[in-house]
Amino acid sequence: MKKIAFIFPGQGSQTIGMGKDFFENSKIAKEMISKATQRLGIDFEELLFEENDNLGKTEFTQPAILLVSSIANAIFKDKYKIKPQFVLGHSLGEFSALVSAGAIDYLDALELVHKRGLFMTEACAGAGAGMMALVGLEDSIVEKICEEQRKSGKKVWAANYNMDGQLVLAGLKADLESLVDTFKEAGAKRAIVLDMSVASHCELLRSAVENLKPYLEEYLKEEFVIDVISNVTAKPYNTKEEAIELLSEQLVNPVKYKHSISAFEDKVDVFIEFGNGIVLKGLNRKITKVPTLNVSDMDSLAKTIEALNE
Structure with missing residues (x-):
């Protein structure tokens, strides 16, 4: 069986209509979107599938992307049983990776990144x-x-x-x-x-760090099923204590995406990107010779499973 890593995109990968194919063809997707709407009081069907201005606002963008990535990953896991060597995400995608690693429930993660988006917006408000x-x-x-x-x-x-x-x-x-x-x-x-209007991963977000920590403390679980690669260090971690520190510092430190891929490419035969679009797949083509598959709708899901079975 191939050795794989799960990877998850961050902000900027969103488009109106993302996740709709999953929603129309999967009970898992319907249930996850319904529960997300109940938990956050945000109409995710409207946010994801209908023209609106909110999808471009950080506090809505982040849960929307995480939800679609988590749906893609959940549907894949339901169809194909395999444990990845590790998981990693780009910026916001690190939170999707934590869901996949069993470090946080997806509903708690949605609440967490919604707060994260609000704190980032507040930190940059009026700063230009x-x-x-x-x-x-x-x-x-x-x-x-x-x-x-x-x-x-x-x-x-x-x-x-x-x-x-x-x-x-x-x-x-x-x-x-x-x-x-x-x-x-x-x-x-x-x-x-x-x-x-938000400046991610720099000192302008310093005020958001302390605001985020209590929610990380509340929602993260003690043990992870799989190692997560940190954006801050490009090294693996698997405990709540590490996660709280690294995810807080992620707000004000650069995302070392290419370093993470290069450091661990020799550990896997293939990367799989979960979520809307193929942003990371495109980057990976320039970083590594290890192939990247993607799961962004039911068709790409089928093609990825077929490729894994070859």
Whole structure:
């Protein structure tokens, strides 16, 4: 049997209509969405399947993505019995990974990431926060520029290490905008300020850290069934104590996604991405030669199971 790892996408993977194929074809999906609606008082059928403005708001985006990822994973587990070597997620996706690892119930996780989204929004309210995508620069060059700019008073940090030559920055939008030409002069092929009002994985979220901790304490279980790879350290953890510290620090530290994949690619034969779209599958093509399958609807579920049986 193949050795596999489960991986879960983060914010930015959402689209209207995500999870609808699961909902229309799976009792598991219908039940999970119904229970989520009851628990949070959010109409998830409306949020996921109908045109609305809420799906783009962090406090709604996060539970929506986690719910669809957890549904995809639950349906897969129902159809195919296999224990992964480890699980990991990109940013918010680490919470979906925790659900898969048995570290938290999915309903508790939905409540948790809804709170997380609110705390992130509150921390950045009125601050003029933003994020920027950079393509074509080495990490060390970006880090050096950010460090120099912070010394001169600007608030900019590396936030997501997605793959070689692709980094996302976080900080004050005005400061990021002022550095577009600086990064291009340094050799960036693209430097694009994103349409976001929250600055993830940087010091602007420091106030959210202490707000989140009590909920981590309340909802996380003591023991995990599977190791989770931390975004902060790119190393495995499997206890509640570690999780509370690492998930709190994840808010203000960069996501080491490419480091995590590279560090553990030799432990598996295949990665499987669970949730909407194929964002991580696309990144993995540039990071590793280990293939990535995906489960985003019933058709991709069938194809993934077929590939695992080959």
